[in-house]
Amino acid sequence: MEGKRVSRSDVLEQAKVRRGGNAGWIAALAAVLLAAACAAGLGVYANAYEGVFPGVAMGSEALSGLTREELDGRLSPDALLVGEVTVSANGVELGSYTQQELGAHIDTDALAESVWSVGREEGALGWLKNGWTMLWGRLGGRTDVEAAVSGYDEAILRRTAAELAQDFDREPVHGSYELSREGLFATKPAAGQRLDQEGLVEELAALEGAPGDIEAPWEEVPAQQLDLQAVAQELNAEPSAARYDIESGKVVDGDVGVSLDPEAASFALENAVPGETVQLPASVSYPEMTAEELEAVLFRDVLATTTTDVSGSSARRGNIRLAGESVNGTILNDGDIFDYNKVVGKRTAERGFGAAATYVNGETVDTIGGGICQVSSTIYLATLLANLEIVERYAHRFYPGYITMGMDATVSWGGPEFRFKNNTGYPIRIDVSYANSQLTVTIVGTKVDDSYVKMTYDVLSKTGYETEYVESADLAWGTQKQKQNGYTGYQVVSYRNVYSGDGTLLSRSVEAKSNYKSRNRIILTGIAGQPSQPSQPGSGEPVVGDAGIPVPPPMPGSPAEEPAPPPAQPVQPEPEPPLDTEPPGWLQ
Numbered sequence: 001m002e003g004k005r006v007s008r009s010d011v012l013e014q015a016k017v018r019r020g021g022n023a024g025w026i027a028a029l030a031a032v033l034l035a036a037a038c039a040a041g042l043g044v045y046a047n048a049y050e051g052v053f054p055g056v057a058m059g060s061e062a063l064s065g066l067t068r069e070e071l072d073g074r075l076s077p078d079a080l081l082v083g084e085v086t087v088s089a090n091g092v093e094l095g096s097y098t099q100q101e102l103g104a105h106i107d108t109d110a111l112a113e114s115v116w117s118v119g120r121e122e123g124a125l126g127w128l129k130n131g132w133t134m135l136w137g138r139l140g141g142r143t144d145v146e147a148a149v150s151g152y153d154e155a156i157l158r159r160t161a162a163e164l165a166q167d168f169d170r171e172p173v174h175g176s177y178e179l180s181r182e183g184l185f186a187t188k189p190a191a192g193q194r195l196d197q198e199g200l201v202e203e204l205a206a207l208e209g210a211p212g213d214i215e216a217p218w219e220e221v222p223a224q225q226l227d228l229q230a231v232a233q234e235l236n237a238e239p240s241a242a243r244y245d246i247e248s249g250k251v252v253d254g255d256v257g258v259s260l261d262p263e264a265a266s267f268a269l270e271n272a273v274p275g276e277t278v279q280l281p282a283s284v285s286y287p288e289m290t291a292e293e294l295e296a297v298l299f300r301d302v303l304a305t306t307t308t309d310v311s312g313s314s315a316r317r318g319n320i321r322l323a324g325e326s327v328n329g330t331i332l333n334d335g336d337i338f339d340y341n342k343v344v345g346k347r348t349a350e351r352g353f354g355a356a357a358t359y360v361n362g363e364t365v366d367t368i369g370g371g372i373c374q375v376s377s378t379i380y381l382a383t384l385l386a387n388l389e390i391v392e393r394y395a396h397r398f399y400p401g402y403i404t405m406g407m408d409a410t411v412s413w414g415g416p417e418f419r420f421k422n423n424t425g426y427p428i429r430i431d432v433s434y435a436n437s438q439l440t441v442t443i444v445g446t447k448v449d450d451s452y453v454k455m456t457y458d459v460l461s462k463t464g465y466e467t468e469y470v471e472s473a474d475l476a477w478g479t480q481k482q483k484q485n486g487y488t489g490y491q492v493v494s495y496r497n498v499y500s501g502d503g504t505l506l507s508r509s510v511e512a513k514s515n516y517k518s519r520n521r522i523i524l525t526g527i528a529g530q531p532s533q534p535s536q537p538g539s540g541e542p543v544v545g546d547a548g549i550p551v552p553p554p555m556p557g558s559p560a561e562e563p564a565p566p567p568a569q570p571v572q573p574e575p576e577p578p579l580d581t582e583p584p585g586w587l588q
Helices: 008-047 068-074 108-117 123-138 154-168 197-206 228-235 262-270 291-297 314-327 340-344 373-385
Strands: 056-058 084-089 092-098 176-180 183-187 192-195 212-215 218-221 243-245 250-252 257-260 277-279 282-285 301-309 330-332 337-339 355-360 363-368 389-392 419-421 428-435 438-445 452-463 467-476 480-484 489-499 505-516 521-528
Touching (some): 068 108, 084 197, 154 192, 154 197, 183 262, 301 373, 314 340, 314 428, 330 337
Antiparallel strands (some): 084 092, 301 438, 355 363, 389 419, 428 438
């Protein structure tokens, strides 16, 4: 029989191997048992834990160990909705808002329940998982619970967008200019900007309640450019004084004289910053008197007043009244020209003017508007005494007795005209009144000194009239009737004499020359029923004049002639001279 001898050492080594293999299994089993025991212990510990599990947090907020009551107090919107939303536009930060400020909302009850439920799962497996959750937290692990934040409140977003727009929006600075006492200034255009509020609300809503950065949409608002060529055309003018605005009845400032070079102005404006106001190179001249200064002296003084007596038919008186009313209150600024025919207008029956005596080709006939020359004549004399500039004036064909020689002004529709210019430097007003058979013209304005005017005249020559006897078959034999009054002709020169306040004669100048024609007296002699032997002139019925007054026949060698006019003297309202002419009621 074969065999092998085994040494003692071999036997011992085999025994050692067998003992080592069993120890590994024992160690593994022991580890499993220990882990199970630990898990069981942790499960027991975890399920008995009365606070928020270790490692549970929400953001930066650690919640471990809080009781349920403490957790409910800690999970408030003020503490949780602190994430910020930053809004910018055009590279500029407009503002930052917390989630809560933008209307975000958290269901704190549900959130507290979510935090509290960490580590509190049910069932056997949940029992074990709770233990491991506890162990994870104890070893420094972190369990984050996210807050369920609802989207932002749209109403709050719209209000926020409107508030941001108030700060962001900028109206464009249009190109403009301003003329002041300091000079001519221009503003360079600058574009504006406008926040797109609807677009911003949409972008904020897209965050769904989360924090973040928003670049708000916006748009540029263009500005109007300044046309310097148009400015130069508008402003280039000579300076003018403050004036009375007739339409508004108020004193307004005059024009500022400006001379602007558009090219030089454009260069100055180009170098400015958008929106900046710079002074333009321009020559500026200002009026010597402002509206306020003119208002203080407006219509302050009576420059002259003149009154003439009115007589004649009711139609003539009515014409004078209507013409005076048309002129009354007329205002002329300095430099304005008064045109009598334009102011009074065409004399028509529709306007209330009646037929009264006027001169037509040297004869006296009734025409619509007869008599209005007394108004123009009275105004003419007042303008002379006010030392105004006469532009156009014509004397009557025959001397009218209602005003001093050389001081009348005849007018007719279509010419002749009566015009004068306001050269006082201030506005003037013409006041005309008619009462008690008197026409009064007063010119009011502003006196700059104490000077005054007296008018005088010289009679250069005088031409008498003759009496003509004209046979008339309409009158009975031996009767006479005056058909036409006779007028004496005069050549008159008038003078304007200007005196200082102390009576010193400052100047004396020829004002006008007036050439009044003469007109013969005409007597009609009746030849109806003339006998075979004619009677001597002067026999039979007496001559009857225009007014029904007997007119004696002329004496041989005694031609009919009126008395000489009064000597030259200062103009004063005076009664009609006792001339053997038609009464003023027959004159225009």
